[in-house]
Amino acid sequence: MNYFLPLILGFTAASIGVAPPGLLNMTAAKVSAVDGRNRALIFALGASVTVLFQTYVAVLFAKFIDRNPDVVILLQEVGLFIFIGLTGYFFWAGKKKKKTQAEELKIKSKTSRFFLGMLLSFLNLLPIPYYVFLSVWFSRKGWFFFNQSYIWLFVLGTVVGSFLMFYLYILFFKKRETTEPSFLMKNGNYIIGTVTGIISVVTLIKILKS
Template identity: 70%
Template sequence: MHYFMPLILGFTVASIGITPPGLLNMTAAKLSVRDGRSKALMFALGATFTVLFQTYLAVLFAKFIDRNPEIINLLQEIGLGIFVLLTLYFFTIANKPKKPKEELKMKSKTSRFFLGMLLSALNLFPIPYYVFISVWLSRNGYFFFNQSYISLFVLGAVIGSFLVFYLYILFFKKKEGEKPSFLITNINYIIGSITGLVSIVTLIKLINNNLG
């Protein structure tokens, strides 16, 4: 049971990070509607393959940071700023109507796999996201930087990422043309609330550290 914790944490962190509508999951959904589920799944596999390496590198970097306590407060301050900005983003900019973008046209399943890898690699947000989350979890006693924890955390992140892609593919395949659900309509407010809560917790922790 002890080793289920990093698996669950990785799954949860990845699911929260990738659930908001973005380039990767919306591309997977559009490919499912336009070209079929199997080709969209190849795209999702390619994107998830890149997530594996991004998460592993991020956690290794977080391990290095955790061994150097002098920079942890600085990173917490940076992380606080990032989550405050994300909160503002999800409550304002993300809820503005977006102009439709020109769709990417590709032929084979293999090309979609590499397209998924490429677009995921160009998305640099997961690396600082997993670095900050890993350090934060470690500081609060939920995560340990040993090989088994790291491997299970990365596995959980991979499973969580692919599951979210898969749900996007299934949902948009079945619901194309129908009115979006409450969750999809209000997803930015939900995620904004989560990042806002994390910001408050981080701010309280920084204040306590400075007073201590």
């Protein structure tokens, strides 16, 4: 058996899936711009841990979900309501008055970026049907088998690919040391809200087509 192939498949799938601007990578970029690279890497690590569990569950139940389209539709409907809520939250947060630096530092000291990454990644249900579809398609092509070795190598590849994409976003948005806030720092909530809004529209279109 070629155990290197599922690793490459998982890495490629995650890289393609995470590369476009989305909730997690844009939040990682915002954390990098506001709090610095180290905190952003902690956020990315937390998000990647959740990706591990999501991918494992998706692949483990891929055959069942593929044979029951209603399950995929249900996941899309749940994801739609979540992203609509997130869109409203981020636009509301963007309208709030800016906090003073002292207040901001106080809040940051009580916030775990690791668990924030895990939470946002958990709320993002889109990777589950994505990896279900890919794993079933790879299986039909004869590139992937539903045994534990292949599954865990595929999952490992997705985690590495996801973290690498988060890291690339983080590299482009370093923490600014000047007093003038960057565009991302001033409009980060609006940018993320726009992304979740687009995802909501795309998900709604998929549900209506189904």
